């Protein structure tokens with residue numbers, strides 16, 4: 001291992017080796033509950049694509065163990081309600097998707113009916129008495145934000161500023177026709193690991209040479225165990241590479257060739273970059289290519305279980321082309337995701353060994369460290385401060 005002093009001062013690699021998070025934070029059900037309430041209940045959570053949500057249909061989603069319904073009205077306004085009736089708390093929507101017969105959400109128990117803004121309209125079969133106000137019995141609502149055709153929900157009334165949610169900035173995807181892209185393929189898989197393990201693995205490439213043969217072939221710098229050239233000894237800020245992708249490849253497909261027409265508004269730099277990663281903690285990342293976009297999102301199911309969903313988004317024109325080869329696109333990332341999923345499960349199984357209570361990060365794991373500091377802050381725990389060397 002090179003010492004930090006052999007790296008340029010602008011290189012992101014650390015000049016210390018911080019401790020990991022405690023092993024118990026990946027195993028303990030009460031710590032898991034604490035993370036759901038401090039992190040998943042207080043941030044913008046990705047719940048699906050706007051154009052995958054038909055109007056006038058109740059669609060169930062779950063955030064931080066809470067059961068919610070999404071509904072788009074006939075004007076295209078998307079709202080999110082807690083899936084519980086204000087009468088005696090019955091579930092309002094029993095199935096994953098329920099087509100509405102009228103523009104009302106009707107409780108299946110005693111048929112209280114709410115309009116699509118959540119306002120209670122009818123309490124059939126029941127007399128009311130003074131003191132009962134319909135307006136005080138509207139559905140419990142959660143906040144909704146639409147961005148680039150994605151739907152986000154935040155459970156808390158003090159939602160953080162959404163503009164700060166995408167790590168690359170709110171305008172990062174402005175040159176992609178995000179609103180018009182349609183879901184061409186979706187894959188859902190449960191991986192047996194804590195949700196944080198997924199993000200740790202996402203945030204470093206030390207594992208790449210050992211487990212990602214096809215990815216390292218596509219992005220040669222990954223084969224050095226780093227995410228970018230700025231992490232290599234001897235790098236200086238003047239050093240530039242035309243594209244991180246291998247010669248002859250312009251996108252992440254098995255062939256390296258675009259799967260359809262290239263997006264027309266991308267800058268030269270965006271085209272050459274081959275990929276743009278945009279991350280919205282704690283539930284999703286987006287990888288935008290010159291011809292399609294992939295979204296990976298996760299939903300914690302328990303301390304040691306996480307549901308992963310991958311969605312591939314395309315222009316309709318690409319999907320409708322007679323020679324469109326879906327496998328050429330999907331197989332590439334699927335292989336990488338299966339390799340990562342297996343690594344995450346390997347990590348989780350080892351964490352169960354009580355002899356391990358916590359470990360040490362290497363300087364190249366600076367983004368894992370950043371993630372750990374973020375988790376500590378959200379939990380109200382002290383962030384790690386490296387000791388100053390004299």
Ligand code: FES
Pocket residue numbers: 085086087088089090107108109110111112
């Ligand atoms: S619980 Fe919904 S109408 Fe009674």
Ligand SMILES: [Fe+2]
Pocket residue numbers: 201207208212340
């Ligand atoms: Fe990986």
